[in-house]
Amino acid sequence: MSSSSDDRIETRVIHGGQAIEPVTGAVMPPVFQTSTYAQPWPARHTGYEYSRSQNPTREALERCVADLEGGCEGVAFGSGLAASATVLHTLPKGARIVCGDDVYGGTYRQLERVFRPLGHHIDYVDLSGADPVSSIPEGTDMVWLESPTNPLLKVADIRAISARAKAVGATVVVDNTFATPIFQRPLELGADLVLHSTTKYLNGHSDVVGGIVVAGDPAHAEPLRFLQNAIGAVNGPWDAWLTLRGLKTLALRMERHQQNALQIVEWLQAHPDVKAVRYPLSPADPGYAVASSQMSGFGGMVSFVLDADLARAERFCALTRIFTLAESLGGVESLLELPASMTHASVPAEERLARGIEDGLVRLSIGIEHAEDLIADLDQAIQRSRDPDSAHPPA
Ligand SMILES: *Cc1c(COP(=O)(O)O)cnc(C)c1O
Numbered sequence: 001m002s003s004s005s006d007d008r009i010e011t012r013v014i015h016g017g018q019a020i021e022p023v024t025g026a027v028m029p030p031v032f033q034t035s036t037y038a039q040p041w042p043a044r045h046t047g048y049e050y051s052r053s054q055n056p057t058r059e060a061l062e063r064c065v066a067d068l069e070g071g072c073e074g075v076a077f078g079s080g081l082a083a084s085a086t087v088l089h090t091l092p093k094g095a096r097i098v099c100g101d102d103v104y105g106g107t108y109r110q111l112e113r114v115f116r117p118l119g120h121h122i123d124y125v126d127l128s129g130a131d132p133v134s135s136i137p138e139g140t141d142m143v144w145l146e147s148p149t150n151p152l153l154k155v156a157d158i159r160a161i162s163a164r165a166k167a168v169g170a171t172v173v174v175d176n177t178f179a180t181p182i183f184q185r186p187l188e189l190g191a192d193l194v195l196h197s198t199t200k201y202l203n204g205h206s207d208v209v210g211g212i213v214v215a216g217d218p219a220h221a222e223p224l225r226f227l228q229n230a231i232g233a234v235n236g237p238w239d240a241w242l243t244l245r246g247l248k249t250l251a252l253r254m255e256r257h258q259q260n261a262l263q264i265v266e267w268l269q270a271h272p273d274v275k276a277v278r279y280p281l282s283p284a285d286p287g288y289a290v291a292s293s294q295m296s297g298f299g300g301m302v303s304f305v306l307d308a309d310l311a312r313a314e315r316f317c318a319l320t321r322i323f324t325l326a327e328s329l330g331g332v333e334s335l336l337e338l339p340a341s342m343t344h345a346s347v348p349a350e351e352r353l354a355r356g357i358e359d360g361l362v363r364l365s366i367g368i369e370h371a372e373d374l375i376a377d378l379d380q381a382i383q384r385s386r387d388p389d390s391a392h393p394p395a
Helices: 009-015 056-069 080-088 105-115 158-168 218-231 237-247 250-269 288-294 310-319 349-354 371-385
Strands: 073-077 096-100 121-125 142-146 171-175 193-197 211-215 274-278 301-306 335-337 361-365
Touching (some): 056 073, 056 237, 073 080, 073 218, 080 105, 080 211, 096 105, 105 121, 105 142, 142 158, 158 288, 250 274, 310 361, 310 371
Parallel strands (some): 096 121
Antiparallel strands (some): 073 211, 301 361, 335 361
């Protein structure tokens, strides 16, 4: 077993960066559940001294994801937010950051509550707008973007933004959690760093919290590798191993997530109680042109606006049987959430509306169950939610 860069991504999710374990021939990289490694002589070691600094299971995961993203090096962390914090720690004091205005809430909280007080300047701009380039002024140190975004699934032109960032000397970080390398590889589009919450699609089974950053070149990898050890927010060997196991089926899962999503989008678009559907690989979506130029598929995230007040939208979310009402996304099981009451409840109602987060906006993370079961589930919940007595909050 060995991998080649000529192999297609369906092959590389299984073999990328992995080799047969030399002592026993184990096909899976073992879980090296150890904190330290014996040294035959003071300061003479095998290359492995201490598991915060080096761990073979974590390294197998890092090599695999680096391979999938077409980067030179992966650096794995204990969560997506540990990954983003470590990236932000590479910046000098008083750095200028331009960030998309529709980023993951935890990223926003980290920028505002952890990094702004340290003296960084942060501007939030609509990087999916018609002219994202003019939003990146001279003197910018870092551009941070998600595409597609959460929960509005807006699409940013990664090529154009990366070209502009290069011209002003800024580092471009793309949070690729939603698309995964199966459908979008930002380093190939000019980005410098790609970040994932591996908690989501890469692991895919809702049983691990983790994060990873892949650098396109050694100059961007080196400070991250240093800070991974110096800050120490590393991914544990068990979690790295579970994520490697999850990755084996990433290509299969993404294909099914997407097939299901397409059927559900079509069904939602025809439903009289649905006001709007957001899914960038549908020609009706404003992000369609850019999405088709930089993505080969879109995966399983769909948002739609139920033609309903907040009370009915909440009933709808409580009435599904297969879709579980929960935050997070990217697992084999279908989840749904109501941004106005859950992930974006802390944003004042007026600002929420101005940003397009209506009370009836529902975000679906479409799993890999049978599409017709999922549609039947949404259908019964939409029907029943019309009745104000169909569901009540727990006492
Ligand atoms: C979940 C998520 C994160 C944060 O990752 P954690 O693993 O929860 O720390 C960052 N970005 C996006 C897009 C996410 O969905």
